[in-house]
Amino acid sequence: MRENGGKLNLSGNLDAQQQMVQGSVWMTAGSIFSRILGAIYIIPWVTWLGAYSDQANALFSKGYNVYSLFLMAATAGIPAAVSKLVSHYNELNEYGVGRRLYKHGMFVSAFTGLLSAIILFFGAPLFDGGDPNVIPVLRSLAVAVLVIPGMSLSRGLFQGYHQMAPSAISQFLEQVFRVIYMLASTFVIMKIMHGSWKTAVVHSTFAAFIGAIGGILILGFYWVRNRNQMNELRDNSDNKLVISSWTLIKDIVIQAIPFIIVSSGTVIFQLIDQYTFFDAMGRVGHYSIWQLNQLWALFSFNANKLIMIVISLASAMSEAVIPLLSAARARKDNNDIRKQIANALMLFYFVMIPSALGLAAVSTPIYTVFYRFNDSGSTILELSAFVAIFIGLFTIASAIMQGVSENIKTLKLLGIGIVVKLVLQYPMIMIFKTIGPLMATGIGMAVTSYLIIHSLNKEFKIPFKKMTKTTNQILLYSIITYVVAKLIVMGLYLVIDPSGRLTAMLVLVPAVAGGGLVYVYLVLKSRLADMLLGPRIAGVRRKLHIK
Template identity: 90%
Template structure:
């Protein structure tokens, strides 16, 4: 699991970092229109993300789970047939979703005409990404995480190169419209998909002989019709698409309620509302998604392992995998989120520009990210053990809590309100899922309690060290410039990170969670 998590985490986090770093030149070239551009980008991407989920229909994760299940039974031939039929289903759902997104753009734009060309530029990506995602699911079903991780990074690399090149040409050479720059920046999703497909094609050619040998030497005892395979994919996929869309649905609730609620709170122009919307829906969200990607990567690694254990009916292994996944989540996510909160002011300034309100929103978003990440991984665990219906019910309860709290939270806390209602909704869903898992598999929380407390204590110390460095340096450094903010950010991140590494190695916590290789690192660093 750690090996799989390392690959998926590396691919996910490096692609997220790349997807955040491009913001620095992008915002610079857009100048005074950057917040408006960020708001428009966010509006289009939130809707596109939901349609992309519908197009992929949860099929990659479902195929990953089913392929792993049949491979465990030495029925590799069934897994390969699943992949072929999944491609047919994906082609159909991709075409339908792309057509609805393209022709339905005026209705989905919620009265903002600028959103229409953005949605149409994204429709073409919906056609090709499902097949790419499905191929990643096939490799994951064979417990090969490297192709998915490298493909994910290459997809982001191609996307960012096109985004920056097109924005520079439009804004700096042609002196064109920022709206045109946003349209090309969203079309970059299609360019990125081409880059991801190229890598997957390479790995398919490289591993084809080995995978064909496994297929040719499988038991071939199961006789399953094509219709049954397609039905299994759809039954597994529908809960996956809804649960995988959980975070996106929370964001869409914000998108379709924030503007109305804020107009009821005070007298804001659309320009002002777009700026406020950009602060938390795009600016802060871009940075916290780096942290949340840690949880997403671990969740992708745990599904095939849990599915294989479920196929063997090995409840002990399932219990161990669940506790390992949760502990690994706490070990990485909590210090990362608290660390981001500690350096919220300098990191926000480096990526965007100095903004007291933007920094505050980022800090609160970092705390909320813990619950968003926890939901991601516990929902994946539930799906891995085939508790799909329960997961849907618990997500529904969390969404209901979000809806009930949304307007009151915005009226009381304004721009911070949507973040707080999301945090509460995610926390409720996560608690219900963990409670259900504990009832069925008896997770050893008493044994985990000491380790969780250690992680929490070390994370708080890390937060305090990073925050202290930021505070002290801001006494002598002007916080408003990007360069000076970077001079604060680097020592704060390094100081907090080194403290956490020292504490987890000194206490042997890293060795317990990541394996004996951490001992060699501890010795090299002369930590006794």
């Protein structure tokens, strides 16, 4: 099956590496464009909220962290589990079983979504962390928990067919709908009605539901478009497997539970921050709640919003790799699994490391453009960019583990990372104050990622020696990219005032362009891009006259 603008092509096959690259391209494009849009809206949003912007960001972050955990519980890891199981049965030419999985998954999702929404709505006072302003925010998000599980499950079905375009496009349109409602409601409340910033935040979080409606509409379009072809695959299945409905539901739940916990890994780390930061900082110094909210906003919302653009690259690749690994596992093809693990890690290094280092290099101008000039905010963003590498590595490494059905082991290794985070949290805050939670997160994620990769290597013998030269090339080119972008920023700031948004943009654009062009030139010149992205890249190099 080929990806064809979101339409199934039943003739022809792509090899595993091409499928991974193509799937990653679709998922990365959808994820990064939606993340960029989800960051760009901050510029007018912050402007309209004025002096209350950091307080609004802090409140938004507190609500969304709790909501994210409930959303994980509502989806219960079912989309990823269904994606994996559908891919597994499709590989065995049992498409009918995959369709039944989807149907039963919908029933399970409806139940978990309803239960989670009820608990979130009525239990909101239990999760406010001592801030009553969080309660209406959580209740505004409860309605989104009702509908998002079904939407996510439908994405999982398409991914099980190695069809990433519907997921990517629906993800982007979901963000479009959400942002339009957020900005429209905030403008009306703050600029026309001169209302409360708290009310604006509540409507901004309710926008998650509006966005979900947009995502559901586009998935419905793709379902109608591909229904006949998917039915044809189902009707021509081998139909040798006879599996009861109860067994299918049990398989979904067994596969889903590890997915929910592992997928919640970053959310769990953020919630540890949320419920320890205010107490720990109160012990370090005498801060008012207003000051603490401002400090909290700097790393939990402001910096996090920008690094999530980078981390979304890893998330997109992880969604592409799970069904492919599951298919290889179904064939018991360890050589293919080994190759795909190596391909996934190299593709991650190729995209993630230069992106993270590039973000670190332009931290001051990009923070100023999105928020306002703030030395502390820029420093936290720079550190966050480095931490993002370990968060992204955990995302892709845990996805690989789950793709090869090492779910329980993944949970244990994540548990070790969480323990490391908990042990280091208070000491790090006491020593490093606001950046302490970031350092504890970076170390915890690094420990878990190392343990996961070590486990994969023991089982599948990852060809690290063959990967060494390529990995070193990527690291070297990424450092060169960082240095070039950093020098451009430093040089322009010698003659340009760094405090204004417009002047910051005048610094940001050439720095990003300069660093990005250097990296592209180096990976094309060295043929590194050809090796990782496929032979079509040679055509790009010829067009650019790079020999």
